[in-house]
Amino acid sequence: MTSTAEQATGSEQSEPVAGGQGVGGLVxxxxxxxxxxxxxxxxxxxxxxxxxxxxxxxxxxILLLALVVYPLVRLVVISFQDYGLRAIFTGQAGFAGLSNYxxxxxxxxxxxxxxRTVLVTGAMVLxxxxxxxxxxxxxxxxxxxxxxxxxxxxxxxxxxxxxxxxLVWQWLFQPFYGVLNWLITQLRVFGDHTQDNWASHPGQAYxxxxxLVIWQAVPFVALTLYAAQSQIAPEYYEAGALDGAxxxxxxxxxxxxxxxxxxxxxxxxxxxxxxNVFNQIWLLTRGGPEEATLTLGIWTFVKSFVSNAxxxxxxxxxxxxxxxxxxxxxxxxxxxxxxxxxx
Amino acid sequence: xxxxxxxGDRAVHVRKRKxxxxxxxxxxxxxxxxxxxxYWMVNTAFKPADEVxxxxxxxxxxxxxxxxxxxxxxxxxxxxxxRNSTIVVVAAVLLSIVVGFLxxxxxxxxxxxxxxAILVGILFVQMIPSGALLIPLFxxxxxxxxxxxxxxxxxxxxASVLPFSIWVMRxxxxxxxxxxxxxxxxxxxxxxxxxxSVLFPLVMPGVIxxxxxxxxxxxxxxxxxxxxxxxxxxxxxxxxxxxxxTNKGTDFGGLMAASVLFSxxxxxxxxxxxRRLVSGMxxxxxxx
Numbered sequence: 001m002t003s004t005a006e007q008a009t010g011s012e013q014s015e016p017v018a019g020g021q022g023v024g025g026l027v028x029x030x031x032x033x034x035x036x037x038x039x040x041x042x043x044x045x046x047x048x049x050x051x052x053x054x055x056x057x058x059x060x061x062i063l064l065l066a067l068v069v070y071p072l073v074r075l076v077v078i079s080f081q082d083y084g085l086r087a088i089f090t091g092q093a094g095f096a097g098l099s100n101y102x103x104x105x106x107x108x109x110x111x112x113x114x115x116r117t118v119l120v121t122g123a124m125v126l127x128x129x130x131x132x133x134x135x136x137x138x139x140x141x142x143x144x145x146x147x148x149x150x151x152x153x154x155x156x157x158x159x160x161x162x163x164x165x166x167l168v169w170q171w172l173f174q175p176f177y178g179v180l181n182w183l184i185t186q187l188r189v190f191g192d193h194t195q196d197n198w199a200s201h202p203g204q205a206y207x208x209x210x211x212l213v214i215w216q217a218v219p220f221v222a223l224t225l226y227a228a229q230s231q232i233a234p235e236y237y238e239a240g241a242l243d244g245a246x247x248x249x250x251x252x253x254x255x256x257x258x259x260x261x262x263x264x265x266x267x268x269x270x271x272x273x274x275x276n277v278f279n280q281i282w283l284l285t286r287g288g289p290e291e292a293t294l295t296l297g298i299w300t301f302v303k304s305f306v307s308n309a310x311x312x313x314x315x316x317x318x319x320x321x322x323x324x325x326x327x328x329x330x331x332x333x334x335x336x337x338x339x340x341x342x343x
Numbered sequence: 344x345x346x347x348x349x350x351g352d353r354a355v356h357v358r359k360r361k362x363x364x365x366x367x368x369x370x371x372x373x374x375x376x377x378x379x380x381x382y383w384m385v386n387t388a389f390k391p392a393d394e395v396x397x398x399x400x401x402x403x404x405x406x407x408x409x410x411x412x413x414x415x416x417x418x419x420x421x422x423x424x425x426r427n428s429t430i431v432v433v434a435a436v437l438l439s440i441v442v443g444f445l446x447x448x449x450x451x452x453x454x455x456x457x458x459x460a461i462l463v464g465i466l467f468v469q470m471i472p473s474g475a476l477l478i479p480l481f482x483x484x485x486x487x488x489x490x491x492x493x494x495x496x497x498x499x500x501x502a503s504v505l506p507f508s509i510w511v512m513r514x515x516x517x518x519x520x521x522x523x524x525x526x527x528x529x530x531x532x533x534x535x536x537x538x539x540s541v542l543f544p545l546v547m548p549g550v551i552x553x554x555x556x557x558x559x560x561x562x563x564x565x566x567x568x569x570x571x572x573x574x575x576x577x578x579x580x581x582x583x584x585x586x587x588x589t590n591k592g593t594d595f596g597g598l599m600a601a602s603v604l605f606s607x608x609x610x611x612x613x614x615x616x617x618r619r620l621v622s623g624m625x626x627x628x629x630x631x
Contacts, residue, residue, distance in 0.1 A: 052534045053453035060446035067502035071479035141366040153374045159613035161563040163581040164602040168384045179400045276472045279565050300474040317475035
């Protein structure tokens with residue numbers, strides 16, 4: 001869609017022959033002339049244009065080098081250093097070899113944290129995508145008024161700052177006065193839950209974290225999928241109806257294949273976002289009870305900023321980045337490949 | 344919206360009309376479930392204290408009051424936190440958008456060596472866990488004395504918002520047809536002239552949408568501010584809000600009122616740019 005426009009721009013700009021000398025440039029471009037002139041011509045004749053991208057990029061490059069690239073390099077360096085409180089005060093951190101990594105890898109929490117992070121991310125993504133697909137499908141079957149109502153509700157949930165929604169969740173599930181404790185008790189299926197402190201039982205702690213994250217993540221997925229779904233030409237469904245296909249068959253044979261690229265995109269974005277969830281878990285459970293909801297993100301934070309073991313925190317952060325990179329490598333590869341025509 | 348609604352309607356007309364009832368019922372149930380937390384936040388915010396903590400829930404305030412809001416607003420420091428948040432977020436967004444606008448122009452309108460590498464790098468950066476950058480930034484800022492300062496927090500927000508802004512604004516640039524630029528060039532306009540008076544007005548809506556998104560991301564940040572700010576006088580609103588319950592025991596009326604106040608600007612901004620945002624975030628990343 002965008003690639004043609006872009007290539008056109010690209011070729012336009014890479015031969016900066018237009019500008020003030022449009023006609024001359026055109027002549028030169030078409031005839032090519034002697035080899036030497038053809039090569040040095042553009043560079044010599046339009047210095048402003050050829051330097052322009054560098055000038056435009058320079059401020060961003062300086063900021064990104066200082067604030068992203070350098071810190072990333074430093075993160076890796078720190079992960080090989082004995083960087084604790086002492087290093088903070090003296091400013092000197094000794095080389096620690098692989099000890100941060102061996103400490104982290106042999107930590108009793110390590111494998112449970114990895115497994116937990118992957119499973120929790122999986123559960124969040126799966127829940128979000130399944131509900132999101134359902135809501136997108138629902139939106140196509142509603143009248144204009146009802147669809148507007150659902151969209152507004154979705155946008156409201158999406159827009160809530162997650163610090164605020166975490167506090168609302170605390171209140172909904174508050175022991176004694178939490179309205180959801182009361183509702184669940186009224187259902188008379190699960191017994192009396194009015195006094196439950198949800199954050200203090202592993203299963204319940206997961207319930208509140210997962211419901212919060214999924215509640216907030218569904219809107220983006222649902223609205224994006226709906227936007228993609230409404231691009232499908234109705235003729236396909238008309239043809240399907242004529243052939244007597246059932247709703248489910250049409251969904252599987254027409255809707256799903258058309259949605260596939262968008263579905264892949266929102267899944268991968270969800271993996272990235274859910275893998276990195278911090279606020280909701282930290283504010284609801286602080287990784288507890290015990291370490292029941294301790295994920296990689298929380299562990300990195302606790303090691304670095306609670307225990308001041310920055311070296312180990314950095315090692316965990318490096319490991320997290322590698323795992324996330326592996327989980328999303330397919331997406332990155334796809335983007336880089338598509339980059340040959342689009343980037 | 345109008346075109347997609349139209350297509351949707353046509354698709355529905357083809358099918359039977361009967362499922363509308365089923366669909367509407369499901370939609371109502373879905374809306375009730377999804378809006379409930381927000382309803383409960385607002386409901387609680389308007390209740391007097393004795394209606395907040397009841398064993399049996401009260402579904403609408405019997406004696407609606409603004410006490411919770413005044414308590415939250417007049418609480419010591421609220422205006423200070425509001426000012427801190429505003430200064431830091433506005434500065435970070437302005438810096439990121441101006442710098443990002445120039446960079447995205449370069450990355451979409453020019454072809455040069457290393458361009459693809461830069462774009463892939465920008466994508467990769469967005470995949471890094473937020474906590475990962477925080478450790479080295481924290482330690483560097485410690486050395487430079489930038490912890491607990493506006494400048495430090497602004498720079499940290501630029502680090503998290505700038506790559507995203509470049510990527511999204513580039514998508515909006517790419518959508519502008521080249522012909523317009525060529526026409527300006529034929530008329531003899533220089534590169535920066537074209538950028539400023541031809542491209543900028545065309546990309547303006549995208550720049551606004553990106554700014555709003557950057558604003559929301561920085562405004563909502565809790566983790567970075569929580570780590571960087573030690574002095575309570577420097578707190579931003581999310582840090583204050585997250586500490587609200589522990590400071591005040593169980594003042595859930597006040598807490599919910601504060602949550603409402605904190606969320607309102609975000610929700611308003613969000614409603615304005617939401618539609619553009621969906622296209623902006625998926626543009627360039629998914630090929631239809």
